[in-house]
Amino acid sequence: MSNSKKPTSIKKAILKAQTLCAGQEKCIFDIRKKLFDWKLPTKDHDTVIELLIKDQFINEQRYTLFFAKDKFRFNKWGKIKIEYTLKQKNIAYEYIKSALDEIPEMEYDKLLENELIKKIKAIKDKDEYTIKSKLVRFATSRGFENGKVFDMVSTIIEKYKQ
Numbered sequence: 001m002s003n004s005k006k007p008t009s010i011k012k013a014i015l016k017a018q019t020l021c022a023g024q025e026k027c028i029f030d031i032r033k034k035l036f037d038w039k040l041p042t043k044d045h046d047t048v049i050e051l052l053i054k055d056q057f058i059n060e061q062r063y064t065l066f067f068a069k070d071k072f073r074f075n076k077w078g079k080i081k082i083e084y085t086l087k088q089k090n091i092a093y094e095y096i097k098s099a100l101d102e103i104p105e106m107e108y109d110k111l112l113e114n115e116l117i118k119k120i121k122a123i124k125d126k127d128e129y130t131i132k133s134k135l136v137r138f139a140t141s142r143g144f145e146n147g148k149v150f151d152m153v154s155t156i157i158e159k160y161k162q
Helices: 010-023 028-037 042-054 060-073 079-088 093-101 105-122 128-141 146-161
Strands: none
Touching: 010 028, 010 042, 028 042, 060 079, 060 093, 079 093, 105 128, 105 146, 128 146
16 A cells, blocks of 8 residues: 555654754645645654644744745745745744844845846837836746836836946
8 A cells, every 4th residue: 555545643743843943944735735645644743743733843933934935045035925835834923023124225226127128128029118117027936016116117118228
């Protein structure tokens, strides 16, 4: 019988979850998903999670800070996309707000500017309206705020007109 079909014992689940959390930050949502995948009886999920929290293997505030910084720096996501993803993982709003406040505003604006500059160089179209709409669509799909996107797109279009 395959291992994936057999339910995991609570002791085995705790050890696997501790190993997983020791190697990488995880939130309650992620661990619940894993426990479900491991076929641990649902009645035991809370027990495992409570133990992981008590032993500091799971700390949602710490997870949220790392998640926001990583998605910003490495994936080049905007605050809206980061917030949306964290909300999907049932992270408390105060943790999300705190993590987003940790992103330096100047760095955030510079990232948006750099990403738009890279994008405008890749656009072959010459029509200003088309270029503008492609840049706006690109930046909003990355999760940047509309007002910030429109301002930055206007600034960049002006620079590249010359």
